Every structure is written in structure tokens, then in C-alpha cells.
Amino acid sequence: xxxxxxxxxxxxxxxxxxxxxxxxxxxxxxxxxxxxxxxxxxxxxxxxxxxxxxxxxxxxxxxxxxxxxxxxxxxxxxxxxxxxxxxxxxxxxxxxxxxxxxxxxxxxxxxxxxxxxxxxxxxxxxxxxxxxxxxxxxxxxxxxxxxxxxxxxxxxxxxxxxxxxxxxxxxxxxxxxxxxxxxxxxxxxxxxxxxxxxxxxxxxxxxxxxxxxxxxxxxxx
Numbered sequence: 219x220x221x222x223x224x225x226x227x228x229x230x231x232x233x234x235x236x237x238x239x240x241x242x243x244x245x246x247x248x249x250x251x252x253x254x255x256x257x258x259x260x261x262x263x264x265x266x267x268x269x270x271x272x273x274x275x276x277x278x279x280x281x282x283x284x285x286x287x288x289x290x291x292x293x294x295x296x297x298x299x300x301x302x303x304x305x306x307x308x309x310x311x312x313x314x315x316x317x318x319x320x321x322x323x324x325x326x327x328x329x330x331x332x333x334x335x336x337x338x339x340x341x342x343x344x345x346x347x348x349x350x351x352x353x354x355x356x357x358x359x360x361x362x363x364x365x366x367x368x369x370x371x372x373x374x375x376x377x378x379x380x381x382x383x384x385x386x387x388x389x390x391x392x393x394x395x396x397x398x399x400x401x402x403x404x405x406x407x408x409x410x411x412x413x414x415x416x417x418x419x420x421x422x423x424x425x426x427x428x429x430x431x432x433x434x435x436x437x438x439x
Contacts (some may be wrong), residue, residue, distance in 0.1 A: 227251065227274050227323050230295055236339035245333060246409045249323045260314040269300035269324040276320030277382070277395055288403040290351060291317070291396070293382055300348050302327040303334075309322070317395040356365070362406050370405040371415040375425060379434055389426075391433040 226236050227249075230345060249272075256262060260271070260278065273294050280289045280298055289312070292298045298314055334341040361370050383392035396404075398412045405412070419425045425434045 228272060230274075231272060231297075232295075233343040235299065237337060241333075241337060245258075245325070248329045250325075251323045254262075254316045254320045254322060256316050256318050256320075257314045260316065262299045262302065262314060265406065268278050268327040269299055270327055270330045271295060271299040271314070272297050272323045272325075274321040274323065276304075277317045277319060277393075278314040279396070279400065280312055280314050283311050284397055288396075288400045290379075291353065291382075294320075295335065297344075297347060299327075300344055303323065303331060303344070304348055304388070321382055331391070358406070367405070367407045367411050368415050371401065371407060371412055372419060372424075374401065374405050375409070375416070375419065375432070379425075379432060383433065384434075385436070388436050389433045390436055391431050394430055394432040397432050 224379070224439060226259045228242065234245075234406065237245070239240055240284045254276075257435065261283075262271075273296055275294050277291060277293050277300065280287065292314075297313075301312060330344075332432075334344060338409070356434040361373075365373075378396070379390050381392075382395070385391075398409045398416075401412045402409045416427070423435075425432060427433070
């Protein structure tokens with residue numbers, strides 16, 4: 219694929235906003251592009267080399283490779299696989315699953331590290347992303363200690379809609395990409411509890427959902 223097409227691919231990523239055109243074109247020369255169908259597993263640490271992935275379209279969930287427990291969800295315009303830079307052995311213990319048809323570009327971790335050494339903004343940006351994900355995990359642990367199951371689930375659902383949703387008149391609407399099991403994994407609860415809390419939230423008109431979308435009224439925030 220032509221480098222200019224890959225340049226277009228990366229242009230929307232905030233991570234690269236401070237890089238000039240020459241550096242971006244150099245980066246594009248090392249990128250591989252791939253279309254991945256919904257439901258496909260992307261093995262992060264089992265390619266010829268470890269890679270960093272850039273998600274142009276769609277969403278993926280990152281799971282433990284041993285037990286399929288969901289760790290976090292990534293939406294378009296973000297990266298995943300950065301663990302291969304900060305914890306090379308740990309990266310082989312994760313896989314990504316495409317929650318819908320996705321478009322990704324990826325670069326070998328060694329090449330990304332070389333570019334990070336040359337460009338401080340790239341290094342700082344990646345550290346910020348990695349740090350935010352660690353803080354989210356720490357918050358989940360704190361929530362487990364200090365919040366009950368109902369609160370954890372309801373707060374997660376609202377946060378998910380806010381992060382993945384788009385405004386539609388007076389509602390914020392997101393694709394309903396996660397199963398009850400996924401939500402249970404992400405809130406350290408059970409599927410039955412998730413089902414009960416979601417049903418109650420819908421009955422109380424806090425949220426509405428079907429098999430495709432989940433939403434809440436902007437007036438109820």
C-alpha cells in the first residue's frame with residue numbers, strides 16, 4: 219500500500235500530531251495494513267515479531283490469552299499492543315478480538331522504540347497511553363474494594379456510553395458491543411448480576427438498549 223495512504227490512516231491519531239511530514243512518511247514506510255473481520259482473534263505476541271497496533275476503524279477488546287477474561291476495550295483512533303514495549307513477556311499473554319469489522323496498521327515494536335528515541339513527543343505520548351490504562355486498572359481495583367456490584371455496573375455502563383457513544387438528538391447512543399459476560403469481567407461481578415442491574419436501569423428509564431445499541435438520555439446525566 220502506498221505510503222500516502224498510510225499517512226492518511228495515521229493522520230487522525232493524536233499520538234502523531236507533533237510529528238512532521240518527513241517523520242510521518244518514514245513511519246508509514248514501516249507500517250503494514252490489514253482488514254480484520256468481526257469475531258477474528260488478533261494474536262498480539264505470536265507474530266514473527268511483537269507489534270504495536272493502530273486502530274483506524276471499529277473496536278476491539280483485549281483479553282487474557284489463557285482464560286478470555288476481558289481487560290479493556292479499544293475504540294477507533296487508539297492503539298493497542300503497547301505492552302510489547304514495556305513488558306515483552308506479558309504481551310504474549312494478551313489477544314485482541316475484533317468486536318466489529320476493523321482496519322488496523324501495525325509496526326514492529328523494535329522499530330517503534332527506535333522512533334520513540336528520536337522523537338520525545340512520541341515517547342511521551344505512548345507513556346501517557348500506557349499510564350492511563352494502568353490507572354484504569356487501579357481504579358477498577360479501588361472500585362472492587364469500596365463500591366457494591368450495582369454501583370460498579372451502573373457506573374461502567376454510563377462511562378462506556380460516554381466513551382463510545384455519539385449524540386443523537388437528546389440521547390447518547392453507543393453500539394452494544396459487549397456481552398453480559400464481558401461486562402461482568404470488567405466490573406468483577408456475575409452475568410446474572412449484570413442482567414439484573416441492566417434490566418432495572420432500563421425499567422427506571424436510565425438507559426435503553428437492544429441487541430445493537432445502548433443509550434441514555436442526555437437530560438438524565
